[in-house]
Amino acid sequence: MAFEGESGSFAGPPGMNVGSFPKDFDYQDEYDPEAAGGPSADNKPRILLMGLRRSGKSSIQKVVFHKMSPNETLFLESTSKIIRDDISNSSFVQFQIWDFPGQINFFDPTFDSDLIFGGCGALIFVIDAQTDFTPSLAILKETLKFVYAESHSCMSCEVFIHKVDGLSDDAKMEVNQQMYQTVIDDLEELGIKHLPVSFYLTSIYDHSIFEAFSKVVQKLIPQLSTLENLLNIFISNSGIEKAFLFDVVSKIYIATDSSPVDMQSYELCCDMIDVVIDISCIYGDEEEGDTSAFDQQSQSVIKLNNATILYLREVNKFLALVCILREDSYDRQGLIDYNFHCFRKGIHQVFELRNKMAALASSAAPNALPAAAADDEAAAANATTKAVTS
Numbered sequence: 443m444a445f446e447g448e449s450g451s452f453a454g455p456p457g458m459n460v461g462s463f464p465k466d467f468d469y470q471d472e473y474d475p476e477a478a479g480g481p482s483a484d485n486k487p488r489i490l491l492m493g494l495r496r497s498g499k500s501s502i503q504k505v506v507f508h509k510m511s512p513n514e515t516l517f518l519e520s521t522s523k524i525i526r527d528d529i530s531n532s533s534f535v536q537f538q539i540w541d542f543p544g545q546i547n548f549f550d551p552t553f554d555s556d557l558i559f560g561g562c563g564a565l566i567f568v569i570d571a572q573t574d575f576t577p578s579l580a581i582l583k584e585t586l587k588f589v590y591a592e593s594h595s596c597m598s599c600e601v602f603i604h605k606v607d608g609l610s611d612d613a614k615m616e617v618n619q620q621m622y623q624t625v626i627d628d629l630e631e632l633g634i635k636h637l638p639v640s641f642y643l644t645s646i647y648d649h650s651i652f653e654a655f656s657k658v659v660q661k662l663i664p665q666l667s668t669l670e671n672l673l674n675i676f677i678s679n680s681g682i683e684k685a686f687l688f689d690v691v692s693k694i695y696i697a698t699d700s701s702p703v704d705m706q707s708y709e710l711c712c713d714m715i716d717v718v719i720d721i722s723c724i725y726g727d728e729e730e731g732d733t734s735a736f737d738q739q740s741q742s743v744i745k746l747n748n749a750t751i752l753y754l755r756e757v758n759k760f761l762a763l764v765c766i767l768r769e770d771s772y773d774r775q776g777l778i779d780y781n782f783h784c785f786r787k788g789i790h791q792v793f794e795l796r797n798k799m800a801a802l803a804s805s806a807a808p809n810a811l812p813a814a815a816a817d818d819e820a821a822a823a824n825a826t827t828k829a830v831t832s
């Protein structure tokens with residue numbers, strides 16, 4: 443079975459602006475996750491993109507992680523081999539995306555199921571909602587049978603009902619319901635009781651694909667509940683309505699507080715990141731050799747005309763906190779800034795803990811791991827509980 447590695451950014455003309463981000467604003471090559479205590483390339487969780495040809499798999503990967511504009515995907519060549527793409531932007535978000543050329547033949551003698559389904563991660567099955575999806579559902583059933591019934595993989599299964607930009611709201615609901623029911627019936631037939639499958643309505647022409655990918659990636663972050671806790675403590679002590687911890691390059695959110703996410707808030711925060719990066723690219727100090735539009739000084743406050751404030755702060759090289767709050771809550775700006783520093787400290791401690799755990803796991807003292815982890819997790823939580831209550 444052939445593989446092709448892919449690294450760095452999508453090969454477009456250097457510096458060409460696509461969408462809102464400049465093409466050269468990408469994950470920077472000098473970051474070495476292994477040196478930072480992260481997993482080695484082969485141990486990273488995998489996200490497998492599967493589905494029929496032309497369902498939109500390569501487009502999704504290019505748009506979300508390589509800043510390709512949706513219109514450019516019209517010119518994508520069809521994939522002939524499995525393409526492996528390493529995403530190593532921070533210690534929290536590290537995985538490989540495997541883009542498959544079309545339906546894999548489980549009965550092909552060169553097919554190595556351990557190699558493909560062996561590790562943990564997510565299987566994203568992309569279904570084109572604009573065409574007849576009966577053949578896709580039949581293949582999805584085959585795939586689920588293979589993954590869950592035969593190889594007992596710990597992969598989560600995510601179905602992207604894709605290209606819904608061409609459908610009305612009613613049609614979207616109908617397609618969703620129809621697919622959900624078919625998959626439930628199929629799983630029942632296969633004897634799988636608990637439904638390990640989630641459904642998302644997606645399109646590369648709006649933010650839905652980023653939102654769906656955010657949810658998939660979050661399942662791969664072991665520290666998610668700690669991050670959510672830190673966000674909850676931060677917002678409740680600062681009079682903030684909603685907070686997202688964003689991976690700046692891809693604009694997927696790796697965690698949010700426990701209040702429900704509405705698409706408009708998410709879009710607003712994505713747009714704010716675009717504005718900040720664009721302004722920094724155009725007007726920022728560009729020191730020699732340093733073209734980063736996002737650094738330790740990156741922060742921004744935008745007042746909207748509906749008495750709402752958007753607040754963005756840098757958390758680390760790849761992460762930003764973006765919050766939505768009422769204008770009157772911003773009267774206590776000092777409090778919010780102070781609490782943010784406590785929050786940031788907490789996040790850094792979780793990072794350190796993660797690296798320490800990775801180092802301990804590879805050392806010969808397995809019993810030391812839980813105790814050290816418990817101590818440091820408590821310390822991280824403590825950093826934020828010190829946040830001042832308004």
Ligand SMILES: Nc1nc2c(ncn2[C@@H]2O[C@H](COP(=O)(O)OP(=O)(O)O)[C@@H](O)[C@H]2O)c(=O)[nH]1
Nearest residue numbers: 495496497498499500501515516518605645646
């Ligand atoms: N309308 C619409 N077209 C899409 C969307 N995503 C991908 N496409 C188009 O679908 C076609 C096939 O995409 P591609 O990524 O090559 O599919 P793959 O074979 O599954 O990798 C391309 O012409 C894309 O522009 C979407 O969300 N909406």
Ligand SMILES: [Mg+2]
Nearest residue numbers: 499500520521
């Ligand atoms: Mg493809």
